[in-house]
Amino acid sequence: MKAVIAEIITIGDEILFGQIVDTNSAWMGTELTKIGIRVKQITSISDSADHIVQALEDAKTRADVILITGGLGPTKDDLTKHVLATYFHTTLKLHEPSLADIKAIFDRRGIAVTELNRQQAFLPEACKAVRNVLGTAPGMWFEQEGKVFVSMPGVPFEMKRMMTDTVLPHLKAYFRTPEIIHKVVQTVGIPESILAERLEEWETNLPEHLKLAYLPNLSGVRLRLTGTGSDAAKLEQELQTEVEKLPHLIPNHIFAFGEVKLEEAIGQLLKERGLTIATAESCTGGYLAHKITSISGSSAYYQGSVIAYHNEVKIKELNVKPETLLQHGAVSEATVREMAENVRQKFGTDIGVATSGIAGPDGGTAEKPVGTIWIAYADKDKTVVRLLNYNKDRLLNIEYTATALLNLVRQSLTGAVEE
Amino acid sequence: MKAVIAEIITIGDEILFGQIVDTNSAWMGTELTKIGIRVKQITSISDSADHIVQALEDAKTRADVILITGGLGPTKDDLTKHVLATYFHTTLKLHEPSLADIKAIFDRRGIAVTELNRQQAFLPEACKAVRNVLGTAPGMWFEQEGKVFVSMPGVPFEMKRMMTDTVLPHLKAYFRTPEIIHKVVQTVGIPESILAERLEEWETNLPEHLKLAYLPNLSGVRLRLTGTGSDAAKLEQELQTEVEKLPHLIPNHIFAFGEVKLEEAIGQLLKERGLTIATAESCTGGYLAHKITSISGSSAYYQGSVIAYHNEVKIKELNVKPETLLQHGAVSEATVREMAENVRQKFGTDIGVATSGIAGPDGGTAEKPVGTIWIAYADKDKTVVRLLNYNKDRLLNIEYTATALLNLVRQSLTGAVEE
CATH class of the missing domain: 3.40.980.10 (MoaB/Mog-like domain)
Known part of the structure; x- marks a missing residue:
């Protein structure tokens, strides 16, 4: 048709x-x-x-x-x-x-x-x-x-x-139009080009009436599979069969099926498991909290945040040890670890997360250039810390850091592996 | 040409x-x-x-x-x-x-x-x-x-x-395009239609080669005056003369000349006066802090924030009295006043500001419908509290609240009058 x-x-x-x-x-x-x-x-x-x-x-x-x-x-x-x-x-x-x-x-x-x-x-x-x-x-x-x-x-x-x-x-x-059906698969933490390499064979083998589109945005790459035909039920079935192959090809990067944002998917995970979360932000300056609270219903799992822009606030409000700051600096694995663990304790939540880094454009040094950012996830069993290296402008560094931290929460909760 | x-x-x-x-x-x-x-x-x-x-x-x-x-x-x-x-x-x-x-x-x-x-x-x-x-x-x-x-x-x-x-x-x-020079005047807190009435006579009397555009955005209305001609210095002078008439026509609403954001203008004011600020957010969930810290160099005046999404956090971290919450509720003049005053004390800053409201889409009641939002500004001399009534969607309520609070800081610091 x-x-x-x-x-x-x-x-x-x-x-x-x-x-x-x-x-x-x-x-x-x-x-x-x-x-x-x-x-x-x-x-x-x-x-x-x-x-x-x-x-x-x-x-x-x-x-x-x-x-x-x-x-x-x-x-x-x-x-x-x-x-x-x-x-x-x-x-x-x-x-x-x-x-x-x-x-x-x-x-x-x-x-x-x-x-x-x-x-x-x-x-x-x-x-x-x-x-x-x-x-x-x-x-x-x-x-x-x-x-x-x-x-x-x-x-x-x-x-x-x-x-x-x-x-x-x-x-x-x-x-008397044909049936057109879309299925969207949301990925995070994998660049479009690597995604394309992983999916190349699968994409090549798609039947003629099913088309794949890569739709990158700031927090990941959306995959959209579109089917055109005359039989809606059959199309739906065909699309479903193809979409179900994707978790095997990119096992650690799919965070949702359908039009769902990463912060929404994390919220859903937390709600399902009855977990609460608190945030401690330095370089992201409230943006992480904003992303989480932009989702309606987030008060079910989100408790609050300390934005510790100054070291004094890190010490007084987040109980970061003064010697940690002296020895390692605010932008360090040791500091971000204490921030995440302490905010969790302070707010009595299941999970505490933290960011500390140099968003730029100023404040970089030879040792810690702009874009050097530490993020941490802490729960009762473990603390996971990661170093990010972005070299974007201030707002993009903040945006990518929030995404990376949300993805770290997802990985920690689902056991998805960092590749 | x-x-x-x-x-x-x-x-x-x-x-x-x-x-x-x-x-x-x-x-x-x-x-x-x-x-x-x-x-x-x-x-x-x-x-x-x-x-x-x-x-x-x-x-x-x-x-x-x-x-x-x-x-x-x-x-x-x-x-x-x-x-x-x-x-x-x-x-x-x-x-x-x-x-x-x-x-x-x-x-x-x-x-x-x-x-x-x-x-x-x-x-x-x-x-x-x-x-x-x-x-x-x-x-x-x-x-x-x-x-x-x-x-x-x-x-x-x-x-x-x-x-x-x-x-x-x-x-x-x-x-080799002709000389085109723009001057931008940033206004806040005045709707486009009222602005147009106030400026009508002035606009009508502009010379033919100077054109005015009203450019509304989420935080106010930008006025852009554009001059076209062959002599850049002469154009610059003509535009300057016209722009200087505006503070007399709309005395309380201009927060900056040029491409300056409201949060940038506030930052400049705070820096000039050597003042520091801390924020306590409930319904804005970190967005206010994000706006302030999106400006590079904000660490000179911004100390940090407590995001108190839950009442327990308001009590434990912001020392809001439990009886205040019981008697008036979290979304109330009394609560937001305590939040602003206490975050100022806690962080030892010159200024404390706070938000508490119902961003929606859920959580509204007949008495306090979605969009009922209190904001407060506190310094050593005074506390100013305002009630906002928006009826937008969640993200717009958050956006408008952050703007209203930044404008309240501006008005409090400059003596600009609420009309």
Whole structure:
């Protein structure tokens, strides 16, 4: 079955000039993918008639469905509706149900419909109106030679409601789309290139209709396996079979299946085992605690933290021995070990973790350059200490350290081996 | 002078499938606008050779400079480099300086360069390499018939560093763009609409070649005044004259001139006055400490924090009276006041600040719904407490609370009035 191809066109200078980030297209891409429509291009253009026509002409050569957002406001720099009317050789005509919707919005505000807003109810005769209950610009659905063109406002909550209520169900029906299913596997602590080497043979042997994508982010590499076909149950089974091979190929690096963050997976582990955790941070300065507490429900396992930015705080609040600091320095195996063990004792938790390092850009020495970072994990049975060497900027050093420490917690709890 | 036109092409299915939001293009749009280059189209396409070539051909008809991101990873689904080599009728050749950069990255990790990563140092002979010190994929700069094509990785921090260090200065020189000077004024604690009312008359009276933009972000509204012309010194003077009028129009809301973050401005204030600060966090869970310590040099004024997620920690580590918690609850004026005053005492700092609230999505009650958040500032003379009422999601509540607290520190130190 040939895949249905979509193209998204966003109209408006604010995206081009970087004044707003285009989050609409990502949302649309996700929703279209879910119903088996493949987005092949997203094009952001300016509010100019020539440019709109050119984008439509180009899109038509590539796509079966063209979704257009923006340029439907009531002011004269909003051209989309007029351009579409000309493009489809049709004229504007008052659409009574749309006028009723617009009036209802003004009624709720307790004011009369302005002339500019009344004109928004005039739609090209050749289109079907797409109802907009949240704003004054109705959408438009055109069909031409088996292709569908839909124009919607750029206001995110209006567009999303119109897509969900009308556009997506109509597209699914119109194109009788294939089934597309994704499975995501989350890895940590293994670079993309090494991952690719380990998975090469497996990937090469995947059936043609299953595709693998590597999606790296700051805390690891997400693997996304996508299957396309006509039988959802069969696809699901095939994907599951392939995904189940991965723990054997990369046994120590998978922390979750599905859209789960590392801090969420650690939280889940702690909850399942009924364990509590406390943190002692120096160089990460609260970021580790923030990551842990960004997860809703973290109060079930997270007790608190001492951020010991100064040595005096390390001594007074974390009972680090002054002689340890004197002999080894704050950035040392001995110090981070005491921090983790002592915060665990102090807060009465099952697990204590700690960071101490030089985040930079200043404070490095020949012996301990910027990026020299110690992390530690302590529980009732053992203390595990690791030395990290990053050479990124301050915020990246902090980010990677938090990830490395969360991964150390995962490894310590699951017995996954550091490679 | 004719405007220089740019087009941005992003390559990769993850944007089309909506798995990541394209924030790169907005950043690039902003930076290009700043040097007088106008982005006319942003095109997101899939990792397919035909599609890449078609996008390049289309872009060439509209733009003077084509900036391409993505598709430079070491795996076989990354095609950009090979497509560009074919497109510019050139072949790949080992680029020694790039290999040295890649080796340096692996050296720091203490592992040998993999073959896949070594291949990333092979670049089309017709290009100039754009150095990437943060990752293994070098960028490529091509020139053809007066037009410039630049290919960079899609990893945001790598792309940004390469743009800032190399691409933007080279584009400025290559196209001899007009003088464009920006002055940024940072405001906090005033909504965009009220700001616009206060500045309306001033904005209307600006000379034609000076333009104002309102750039709201999570911690406030940035005002950017842009002057375009041929005489840099004259422009600078004109902008300065206009900017100096602003403190009279919005006296209590400007925290900095230029690209300065709120936490940086607070840090500067504390440093100038020789003051130290400690934090006690409940609902912000370390994010406030992270904001403060994200600023390099913060160890000069930041002492540390107690993150008291649990009541027991509030009692044991922050000496909050058990009867205060019993009588008023953890989310209360009385508790947050004790937290701020006690952390100040405990850490022996000039200033203590504290947060306690319900970040959500769970934990709200009829009396104290999600978004009920108390913040406090304490110094030797006074304690100031404020109640915030946000109704955002968990992360936004945390974000806004940290900003409100930093603003409270600013107001307390400078005597700026809450309006």
